[in-house]
Amino acid sequence: NAGVTQTPKFQVLKTGQSMTLQCAQDMNHNSMYWYRQDPGMGLRLIYYSASEGTTDKGEVPNGYNVSRLNKREFSLRLESAAPSQTSVYFCASRPGSYNSPLHFGNGTRLTVT
């Protein structure tokens, strides 16, 4: 049981380049999330998808887009990377209940130069 799988693990971009972070879960969860983690700031929600076919903005959506491709996959796209987007990105999923635990991937460490 793989859980939540994120690719790539590491990425270095130059300012203005684009890329897509991939996330897939094999637990048949309805809801999926993208967070960024910066030192001393905890986790901040970028976008989430409460169910297949829906996406919503979180706390820090600017500069990002998402696609819920199907129930398993939720991708995060940076159209024009900026140094402020240097961060560790985590994908998470949960079954459906707001109080059920989140299951996290191991993260993507992104550096934008």
Next chain:
Amino acid sequence: AQSVAQPEDQVNVAEGNPLTVKCTYSVSGNPYLFWYVQYPNRGLQFLLKYITGDNLVKGSYGFEAEFNKSQTSFHLKKPSALVSDSALYFCAVRDMDSNYQLIWGAGTKLIIKP
């Protein structure tokens, strides 16, 4: 606005001693509180949650947390620390104003010394 605070950036404890990692919150209505742990280069893992009921919540790896409504706190505790407990710990609260998403504390680094 709802918020959660972890007042200590780092907590140092000797192995075998009890540990406490502090969390305070500010919410309107009933709080829904969570603790997660993050080991190096890994994603967060769920430890325990308080939704309602008993103020002492037991979770994974021997951890427990005490909900105190009057002090608006939800401190994480363990009676006897292990070196393997060294990690980053996050407290989170359900935000009723933002479609029930989680608001996260900044994290507390727990270091257990042999």
